[in-house]
Amino acid sequence: MAGKRRIVVSDIGEVSVVRFIDRKIVDSANIEEMGEELFSVVEKDKRRFVLLNFDGVEFLSSAALNKLILLDRKAKAAGGKLKLCGLRPEIMEVFTITRLDRVFQIKKTEADGIEAFGL
Amino acid sequence: MSEPQWNWVLEESIPSSLDAGHRTIDQLLNALTQWGWDGRDFFHVQMAIEEAMVNAIKHGNKESPDKSVAVSFRIGGNSVWMQLTDQGDGFNPNALPDPTDEEHLDQPHGRGVMLIRELMTTVAYNERGNQVTMHKVRSSDD
Numbered sequence: 328m329a330g331k332r333r334i335v336v337s338d339i340g341e342v343s344v345v346r347f348i349d350r351k352i353v354d355s356a357n358i359e360e361m362g363e364e365l366f367s368v369v370e371k372d373k374r375r376f377v378l379l380n381f382d383g384v385e386f387l388s389s390a391a392l393n394k395l396i397l398l399d400r401k402a403k404a405a406g407g408k409l410k411l412c413g414l415r416p417e418i419m420e421v422f423t424i425t426r427l428d429r430v431f432q433i434k435k436t437e438a439d440g441i442e443a444f445g446l
Numbered sequence: 447m448s449e450p451q452w453n454w455v456l457e458e459s460i461p462s463s464l465d466a467g468h469r470t471i472d473q474l475l476n477a478l479t480q481w482g483w484d485g486r487d488f489f490h491v492q493m494a495i496e497e498a499m500v501n502a503i504k505h506g507n508k509e510s511p512d513k514s515v516a517v518s519f520r521i522g523g524n525s526v527w528m529q530l531t532d533q534g535d536g537f538n539p540n541a542l543p544d545p546t547d548e549e550h551l552d553q554p555h556g557r558g559v560m561l562i563r564e565l566m567t568t569v570a571y572n573e574r575g576n577q578v579t580m581h582k583v584r585s586s587d588d
């Protein structure tokens with residue numbers, strides 16, 4: 328998985344755990360790049376079980392949320408599953424307000440997230 | 447603007463680029479930190495101004511080099527007041543689809559305006575829809 332600049336992907340069994348380089352996911356060029364890198368995990372690398380770990384992420388804008396929504400669509404279209412974990416309370420509140428907590432399955436810790444795939 | 451005395455004021459006109467917008471937001475966030483804002487209140491202000499700035503520059507001015515955004519920020523002891531005025535045609539915030547409707551939940555539209563409304567104490571748009579005024583009163587438990 329060389330060449331990714333906005334995310335780090337590590338495989339734990341069948342699950343690809345994605346961590347984010349940026350503490351603040353706000354710059355539009357970086358968000359575009361992050362989106363392309365996330366999409367490639369599902370589309371190019373053909374990973375079916377993807378866990379996004381937001382540990383260390385302090386802020387993300389609605390433009391970044393939109394990339395996550397598109398990623399979820401792509402994962403579902405490819406027959407895969409996407410889950411989220413490690414959201415700090417303020418970011419979790421954003422998911423709750425926008426009701427995106429109903430679109431994404433969100434777990435507290437990485438271990439909880441991996442377990443939730445039921446593999 | 448109920449606070450008679452503002453601790454920090456920034457008034458400027460910035461070009462329609464997101465880089466310029468973020469530089470101005472950073473000034474606000476640095477000043478908020480300096481005046482003791484943190485936690486949820488800080489996050490709420492950061493989220494609202496980020497979304498409003500993107501709306502003004504991208505959707506309002508369409509990143510045109512011929513247009514600018516008038517920025518006005520004020521920080522008081524208990525609240526922050528922010529106003530952005532772009533030179534676009536404006537929009538009707540009440541005409542946007544509700545992004546929390548079941549049928550729109552997976553659509554990538556309308557969340558910025560909704561987040562601003564939910565996270566600020568008061569939000570007002572002018573009639574043309576090219577100016578947003580946001581006021582956040584600091585919560586007592588933060």
